[in-house]
Amino acid sequence: MAEETAGALTEELTFTEAIAVELGYRGAHFAGYAEQPGQRTVAGEMRRALETVLRRPIEMDCAGRTDAGVHALAQYVSFPATAAELSMPARRLMSSLVALTPDDISIRALHRAPAGFSARFDAEARHYRYRVACGPTRPVMGWDHTWWLRTVPELDVDAMNAAARPLVGEHDFRSFCKASSAELLIADGRSTSRNLSDVSVDVTVEAGERLIVFDVAGNAFLHNMVRAIVGTLVEVGRGHRPVGWVADVLAARDRCAAGPTAPAQGLVLECVDYPSGVLTPWL
């Protein structure tokens, strides 16, 4: 009954623009971004907060449906909005969302976009960062967003960069996709090709901690793709596999050819690119 009423209310609405909420979150206590019955999810928390403020059902799109345990610094969630909603002070929407979301979600900014905008389909690129700490020293400050390779004294950054080079460009990344997801895509006649613009490895110091960071950017990603790439490059970095192996893995188009999936907690969705001018800063 409630749903029918809500449906009826929605049908009457005219959406003149879209709103995009830019948010960060710590992934540890979420069963991922996407809503799942009975689970604590980022989408579930965001929808509940938006529906409470706007007093209507909200259908949202997001830039990247991150897995359980994966963090985001700048995720985007969009939904169509009415003229009345857009006339509300942005500061009021912002402070309501901050108040209505839990401590592990951070509302970072509000944007306006043309009607029909989708945080998912309009995204041109997603940028991910993966943090690794090597050696016997347990990370102190970045403990909750770092993969600690305790028994690996060091990773060969040059070797990993050389190994990563063949991954840049448009390729079939089936070797780096969770096998069950790849099967579903293929059964649906959908592509497992993606276009990566960057796969690079660097050393940095963050909050006093020496880290090896993997930056991976591309137009879109398959399920577990960044984590499979990191797990594979680490095999090269620790000297278990030669540099040329990663190109062979890519060519195999078989998940079994690649290295293990790196743990979720080291991965952060860092930012998302949209065509210039599509998003107008609102607050």
Add this chain to the structure above:
Amino acid sequence: MAEETAGALTEELTFTEAIAVELGYRGAHFAGYAEQPGQRTVAGEMRRALETVLRRPIEMDCAGRTDAGVHALAQYVSFPATAAELSMPARRLMSSLVALTPDDISIRALHRAPAGFSARFDAEARHYRYRVACGPTRPVMGWDHTWWLRTVPELDVDAMNAAARPLVGEHDFRSFCKASSAELLIADGRSTSRNLSDVSVDVTVEAGERLIVFDVAGNAFLHNMVRAIVGTLVEVGRGHRPVGWVADVLAARDRCAAGPTAPAQGLVLECVDYPSGVLTPWL
């Protein structure tokens, strides 16, 4: 009985050198560094681990007895050691300590020092860093070691730096000392003067988060001193007090004259200076 036996064993030992353990920790779940009956403390965890490995009672000194909730990136804990203990492979001591300490303690390095070395009395300087995030955006990655000033859109860094200048040098810092501690010191005929070599404020980006960082270094610190300095400078940074006020606070020698004590979770003991050549890297 157990204590007497342990005492007897200790008396027979000849200490030829000292060992200094360099460690980090996250302060959230400790009742501070110093041991307290029935409380989870850093010193308690370290002593238990060291006594388990070395099979004897250990009396330790530390560089800075951090309060409940305060973190450390490089704290030093020292104790006198026997020739037999120093002949053990450093790698074995290190891996035992890593295994015997909880997840929120990080064993970073082992050093050897001359007999009589004290991590407390031989320290020439302690360096602290305090992190603040301003504005409505909840910090994502650094949430557990940052003070979030949600209702303060910005802090005036130039004003805080100017206000901090009179604090550098040798002064009576009684205005920045927990009142009850200052009373005890004075009753004991001990000084509340300390010598600060640096009090500076800067803006940085860490793990994608814009932060205001307060760096405070000095020969030694009174109870709550860094947090009282930060709380006082923030009053200037948000425009509640003029730049010249901090010099007046210092001159007042009265805790009531200063600003509030900033929360513990933003504070990190970053590093400690010892005279050159006193510590020999062991692992």
